[in-house]
Amino acid sequence: MIKFDQVTKIYDNLTALKNVSLEVHKGEFVSLVGQSGAGKSTLLSLIIGEDKPNSGRIFIDDIDVAQIRRSDIPYLRRKIGVVFQDIRLLPKRTAYENVAFALEVSGEKTHVIEKEVPKILEMVGLVERAHAFPHEMSGGEKQRVAIARALSHRPVLLLADEPTGNLDAINAADIIDLLIKINKAGTTVILATHAKELVNSVKKRVVTIEKGQVIYDQQKGKYML
Numbered sequence: 001m002i003k004f005d006q007v008t009k010i011y012d013n014l015t016a017l018k019n020v021s022l023e024v025h026k027g028e029f030v031s032l033v034g035q036s037g038a039g040k041s042t043l044l045s046l047i048i049g050e051d052k053p054n055s056g057r058i059f060i061d062d063i064d065v066a067q068i069r070r071s072d073i074p075y076l077r078r079k080i081g082v083v084f085q086d087i088r089l090l091p092k093r094t095a096y097e098n099v100a101f102a103l104e105v106s107g108e109k110t111h112v113i114e115k116e117v118p119k120i121l122e123m124v125g126l127v128e129r130a131h132a133f134p135h136e137m138s139g140g141e142k143q144r145v146a147i148a149r150a151l152s153h154r155p156v157l158l159l160a161d162e163p164t165g166n167l168d169a170i171n172a173a174d175i176i177d178l179l180i181k182i183n184k185a186g187t188t189v190i191l192a193t194h195a196k197e198l199v200n201s202v203k204k205r206v207v208t209i210e211k212g213q214v215i216y217d218q219q220k221g222k223y224m225l
Ligand SMILES: Nc1ncnc2c1ncn2[C@@H]1O[C@H](COP(=O)(O)OP(=O)(O)OP(=O)(O)O)[C@@H](O)[C@H]1O
Pocket: 011, 012, 014, 015, 016, 034, 035, 036, 037, 038, 039, 040, 041, 042, 043, 194
């Protein structure tokens, strides 16, 4: 599903990724770990076509992301859901409306939205909080809304960049459990994180990057640093 072939990304004169080759198959759950500045977010931004590599090739399914035409980026983005540490919900909209809005802006019909949103809220365990506003929700609930929103287009791939960074341990563990559940339902998941205990509890593939290079890639891995 994802293939990085000798990918290098240089910002100004800082090499953020150096000759990274990596494959992720459909249905995998991959934890991407490494110290601050190692290149985790850079790698994710290349996957969504937000940044372009200086050299090397990146394929998402059949799409060569490094060569992608501007007009094809929306097509790529619909395949990929993204969640971040800073949750970025619309503050004046409820949980339901935040998810519905993502579908509205992409032109989804009302009857589809009315059918899909409750299903997604159910998936993330937020049915009871559907009509709460962000300021009425806990950090964990807000992150679940963000995940629901990321899932609204039924992406084949979910990228989570430090999604537990602002959460306490219990909420963080719940978010990881939710990501595992989403993965079990068929979505490929890449989780970039510093959260050592959580990564070790997942017992799935761990890719460790250091100074822009993959230094470990282990099935049923551990957080090695
Ligand atoms: N837009 C940019 N312009 C210049 N340098 C950048 C840019 N984005 C990232 N970098 C640099 O590239 C390197 C890798 O950054 P990246 O954000 O990928 O690290 P990270 O592993 O996600 O770190 P963290 O755990 O702190 O989020 C860092 O040295 C960073 O300063």
